[in-house]
Amino acid sequence: MSDPLRIALVAEGPTDGVVIEAALRSILGDRPFVLNQIFPEGSDGFGEMGTGWVGVYRWCHQSAKRGQGSLAGDQLVFQNFDVLILHVDADVAGCDYADGTLEPTATDRPLPCEMPCPPPQDTTDPLRAVLMSWCGGTSLPAQTVICMPSKSTEAWVVASIFPGDAAMKRGIECFANAEARLGQQPKAKRFRKKKRDYQDRVDLLVAAWPRIAASNALGEAQRFQSEFLAAVPGQLPGHFVRLGK
Numbered sequence: 001m002s003d004p005l006r007i008a009l010v011a012e013g014p015t016d017g018v019v020i021e022a023a024l025r026s027i028l029g030d031r032p033f034v035l036n037q038i039f040p041e042g043s044d045g046f047g048e049m050g051t052g053w054v055g056v057y058r059w060c061h062q063s064a065k066r067g068q069g070s071l072a073g074d075q076l077v078f079q080n081f082d083v084l085i086l087h088v089d090a091d092v093a094g095c096d097y098a099d100g101t102l103e104p105t106a107t108d109r110p111l112p113c114e115m116p117c118p119p120p121q122d123t124t125d126p127l128r129a130v131l132m133s134w135c136g137g138t139s140l141p142a143q144t145v146i147c148m149p150s151k152s153t154e155a156w157v158v159a160s161i162f163p164g165d166a167a168m169k170r171g172i173e174c175f176a177n178a179e180a181r182l183g184q185q186p187k188a189k190r191f192r193k194k195k196r197d198y199q200d201r202v203d204l205l206v207a208a209w210p211r212i213a214a215s216n217a218l219g220e221a222q223r224f225q226s227e228f229l230a231a232v233p234g235q236l237p238g239h240f241v242r243l244g245k
Helices: 014-028 052-066 090-094 121-134 153-161 178-182 195-199 202-213 219-231
Strands: 005-010 033-039 083-087 144-147
Touching: 005 014, 005 052, 014 033, 014 083, 014 153, 014 195, 014 202, 014 219, 033 052, 052 083, 052 121, 083 219, 090 121, 121 219, 144 219, 153 178, 153 202, 195 202, 202 219
Parallel strands: 005 033, 005 083, 083 144
Antiparallel strands: none
């Protein structure tokens, strides 16, 4: 039996980690893996860098500093993990560095970079370039995967658990506040953006992922799955879930 795939996750917050782990459980099928959410610290703690996109920004710069100017040189990460996932929600494209009391460096690409949605990719593409600049370059190591739900991870949660929600008909990837839809369901079904509430629904998230990743209405989910599979080292087992299957 092969050793478990070692995956490191840098995400805006702990609820994002729950959703991403559910997606990985579906994508990897029977292949064992260990997901370590290395940011936020301990997945629940806030640590010195905080949480949210500002925390991801600081983590990326810290990693690039360890790597002599580039994430690719960060041996602390790449000697201990097979794959690194970097998560930022696409709504960050509408923010300014000053919103996070940050002073951008000379190499940080500018924010905001938000474009009209649809299509979501007109915003996620430039935001990906911004994220790469935080890591010290214009590209990322091959074993690094960007996870950038549009406009937030809650779009994937709503699509998974409430596929008939009104926001789905309006285009969930361009819906500005998908989180609000979680609390606007029938009383018996509504829940909050809390780690425990998400964990209670993990099985639903896992079961829904193949539908989410195959949906043309959720292009960033498709892209995440495709790029994750491409980053997994070695020969991919036949039981891996692939797009369109």
